Amino acid sequence: MNKKYLILVGIAFVIIAGFVVFNSKKEGKFLLPSDLGETKKDTISESKATLISQENNVFKINLKFKKDDSVGKYAMRYYIFLYKADDAGNDIGFAPINKSIYDDKILFRNGDSGVEKNIIYTAPRYLQGKYNLIVNYTDEFGDFISSRNRAMKLGTFELNSANRDFVEIFPERCYLSVEGEATDKKYDIAQGVDVKSNEKLVANCSIRNNFNKDMRVVPNFRNFKRGDLYGDTVISQEDLKLEPINFAPGETKELKLSIPKALQIQAYDAELTFLQEDGTLVSNRTSFHYVLAGESAGVMDVSLDKNEYASGDIANVNLVYFGSSDVFPDSRLGGTLKKKAFLEIDIKSDTGKSCLYGSKSVEIDFAKGESGNFLLKVVDNCNNPFVNVIIKSEDGHILENKEFLHIK
The missing domain is CATH 2.60.40.10 (Immunoglobulins)
Structure with a gap:
C-alpha cells in the first residue's frame, strides 16, 4: 500500500509522543489485572x-x-x-x-x-x-x-465532468510559514509545526479560478482537534476576519492566508475552503496540520467490558492517554516536557449517577507507563454505563475532560 494512504493513521500516532496504555498499582483504589486476568x-x-x-x-x-x-x-x-x-x-x-x-x-x-x-x-x-x-x-x-x-x-x-466551475486549491503547492521567520523557512502541511499562541501561522497556496467569470470568494478555515479531522466537532478559534479575494476568469494567484488558530493548547488540523459571500462552497479543500505549543494531554480511547453492571461487579476500563502534543522529534520550539499529571475516572449510569464511590484519582507519569486496564469496583447497579475522564496538570489545570458514551 502506498505510504501516503497510511498517513491518515500516521498522524494519529506520530504526533502523539509516547502514548500509554496503563493500569494503576495504588493500593485501595484499583485492583490489578492479575487479580482477575488480563483482557485485550x-x-x-x-x-x-x-x-x-x-x-x-x-x-x-x-x-x-x-x-x-x-x-x-x-x-x-x-x-x-x-x-x-x-x-x-x-x-x-x-x-x-x-x-x-x-x-x-x-x-x-x-x-x-x-x-x-x-x-x-x-x-x-x-x-x-x-x-x-x-x-x-x-x-x-x-x-x-x-x-x-x-x-x-x-x-x-x-x-x-463537463462542468468545471469551481475554485481549485492545489494542495501539492501549499506550505506553512510562521510570520517573522526567514522567508525561505517552509513547513510541510502534514508536518505538524509547533507554534506559540501569539505567533501568526500562515498558509501559502496556489489557487485557480476555473469559472468562466469573475469570482469574489472568501477564505474559510475550520479547526479540528487532533484525531477528529474526520469528525464534526466545532472548535473555538481566533476571531480573524479574512477579506474577500477577487479572481478573473481562469486566473491563478499565490495567496498568503493567516490561519485563525484554535484557542486551547493541543494539536489541530485547519481545513481551508473558499466560499462565496452568501456562504456557498465553491472550492475543493485541503488541511494544514499544526500544534499549539504548551502543556496539554488527551484521552485517545476508553472502553468498557459490559453494557451493564450489578453492585459488586468489577468494571474493566481500558484507557489510552497521551501527553503534550508539542513533544516530538525536531520540535520547532523544543517541546513542553511535563511528565506528571492527575487522572480522574468515573463510571456513570444512564441516569447520570456514579456507579462507584465517586470518581477515582491517580497520578500518572507521561514518561513511563504499563500495559493494562483500570479494574474498578461497582457499588450500585449500573445500566448503559458511560465513562467520564479528566486529566489535570500538577497545578490543577484541566487538560482534558471527555465523556465516552455507551452504545444504546
Whole structure:
C-alpha cells in the first residue's frame, strides 16, 4: 500500500509522543489485572471495502468489519476520502480534495462478530481526471482504533465532468510559514509545526479560478482537534476576519492566508475552503496540520467490558492517554516536557449517577507507563454505563475532560 494512504493513521500516532496504555498499582483504589486476568483492548481485526458500482460521480461501496473475539460492544464511524491522482495512480498532495463524513455509526453489540454495510458516495460534479477513493474508520469519537487501523484504497477512477466551475486549491503547492521567520523557512502541511499562541501561522497556496467569470470568494478555515479531522466537532478559534479575494476568469494567484488558530493548547488540523459571500462552497479543500505549543494531554480511547453492571461487579476500563502534543522529534520550539499529571475516572449510569464511590484519582507519569486496564469496583447497579475522564496538570489545570458514551 502506498505510504501516503497510511498517513491518515500516521498522524494519529506520530504526533502523539509516547502514548500509554496503563493500569494503576495504588493500593485501595484499583485492583490489578492479575487479580482477575488480563483482557485485550477493543480493536477491529479485519476490514474490507469493495466497490459495487460506479455511475459517473456516484459510487456504491460495500464495507465489512470484524472485531476481535474479546471485544464486547463497540461503535465505529466511517469516512470517504478523495485524492487527486497522477497518471501512475499515486496521490498528489497530503490532504484529500473531498471527504464525506457519515452521520450513522456501525455498531457492534455483545455477541456480534462482524458487520456489513452498503454505502453511497457522491463525488463533486466538477471534477475531471484521475482520483483515488479511500475508505477509513475510527472509533465513535473520531480517534483511530489501533495500530492495525488501515486506510482502504478502493482504486483509481476517472471522473469526467463537463462542468468545471469551481475554485481549485492545489494542495501539492501549499506550505506553512510562521510570520517573522526567514522567508525561505517552509513547513510541510502534514508536518505538524509547533507554534506559540501569539505567533501568526500562515498558509501559502496556489489557487485557480476555473469559472468562466469573475469570482469574489472568501477564505474559510475550520479547526479540528487532533484525531477528529474526520469528525464534526466545532472548535473555538481566533476571531480573524479574512477579506474577500477577487479572481478573473481562469486566473491563478499565490495567496498568503493567516490561519485563525484554535484557542486551547493541543494539536489541530485547519481545513481551508473558499466560499462565496452568501456562504456557498465553491472550492475543493485541503488541511494544514499544526500544534499549539504548551502543556496539554488527551484521552485517545476508553472502553468498557459490559453494557451493564450489578453492585459488586468489577468494571474493566481500558484507557489510552497521551501527553503534550508539542513533544516530538525536531520540535520547532523544543517541546513542553511535563511528565506528571492527575487522572480522574468515573463510571456513570444512564441516569447520570456514579456507579462507584465517586470518581477515582491517580497520578500518572507521561514518561513511563504499563500495559493494562483500570479494574474498578461497582457499588450500585449500573445500566448503559458511560465513562467520564479528566486529566489535570500538577497545578490543577484541566487538560482534558471527555465523556465516552455507551452504545444504546
